[in-house]
Amino acid sequence: MSExxxxxxxxxxxxxxxxxxxxxxxxxxxxxxxxxxxxxxTDPGSVxxxxxxxxxxxxxxxxHTEASNVHTxxxxxx
Amino acid sequence: MSDTKKLAIIASQGTLDWGYPPFILASTAAAMDxxxxxxxxxxxxxxxxxxxxxxxxxxxxxxxxxxxxxxxxEFQSVNWPIPNVISGNVPGFDNMATMLMKETFKKKGVxxxxxxxxxxxxxxxxxxACQMTMDVFGFEKEEFIDGVEYGGAATFxxxxxxxxxSLFI
Numbered sequence: 001m002s003e004x005x006x007x008x009x010x011x012x013x014x015x016x017x018x019x020x021x022x023x024x025x026x027x028x029x030x031x032x033x034x035x036x037x038x039x040x041x042t043d044p045g046s047v048x049x050x051x052x053x054x055x056x057x058x059x060x061x062x063x064h065t066e067a068s069n070v071h072t073x074x075x076x077x078x
Numbered sequence: 079m080s081d082t083k084k085l086a087i088i089a090s091q092g093t094l095d096w097g098y099p100p101f102i103l104a105s106t107a108a109a110m111d112x113x114x115x116x117x118x119x120x121x122x123x124x125x126x127x128x129x130x131x132x133x134x135x136x137x138x139x140x141x142x143x144x145x146x147x148x149x150x151x152e153f154q155s156v157n158w159p160i161p162n163v164i165s166g167n168v169p170g171f172d173n174m175a176t177m178l179m180k181e182t183f184k185k186k187g188v189x190x191x192x193x194x195x196x197x198x199x200x201x202x203x204x205x206x207a208c209q210m211t212m213d214v215f216g217f218e219k220e221e222f223i224d225g226v227e228y229g230g231a232a233t234f235x236x237x238x239x240x241x242x243x244s245l246f247i
């Protein structure tokens with residue numbers, strides 16, 4: 001598991017599309033540029049969705065790891 | 079000129095199943111920094127009511143799987159074959175199907191339509207209600223949630239003319 005430092009943690013485990021994206025957007029809005037959000041999700045669709053969301057919005061998906069069906073994303077606010 | 083992408087949706091259906099896509103796509107578009115407008119017309123208008131009573135009707139959805147939201151994983155994966163003679167004639171069948179769908183969605187961590195609708199408004203999605211179909215079906219502005227705009231085909235098309243994505247749902 002990545003030990004990257006994060007400014008904020010968001011738990012989206014158990015939530016399904018599009019809630020992880022919507023909650024990530026809200027969380028990112030509350031951060032300052034350069035700060036890191038750690039988001040965890042169990043929705044397998046969130047892997048591609050997070051990549052697309054980051055590509056569109058310009059926030060950087062720094063890392064993605066998976067362990068026992070929990071996906072962990074680190075996103076740096078642009 | 080900004081390079082903000084624009085999404086334009088016409089929501090023309092108000093059942094529980096057809097009510098989801100407009101709100102899912104518009105809220106997600108807004109979360110992806112796009113502009114989004116939903117134009118509610120005909121049977122999509124009830125989606126703007128303060129008290130949502132959207133239901134699902136298996137009788138009019140021949141391909142709709144009927145799932146049970148309880149029991150073992152194998153039991154939950156069964157598609158129950160419901161003959162039309164039952165789904166169309168048994169009183170309360172739509173209410174039962176609606177309850178089962180809501181329960182299944184909840185268990186799968188899917189947002190309610192109300193949740194998605196309020197997130198749309200929070201993210202700045204514009205809702206436009208079709209004035210003509212409101213008059214035809216007898217809807218009053220007081221029945222609808224706050225923050226709704228009112229207009230007709232030209233109002234929608236003025237926005238949609240510059241939209242990057244236009245969907246009729």
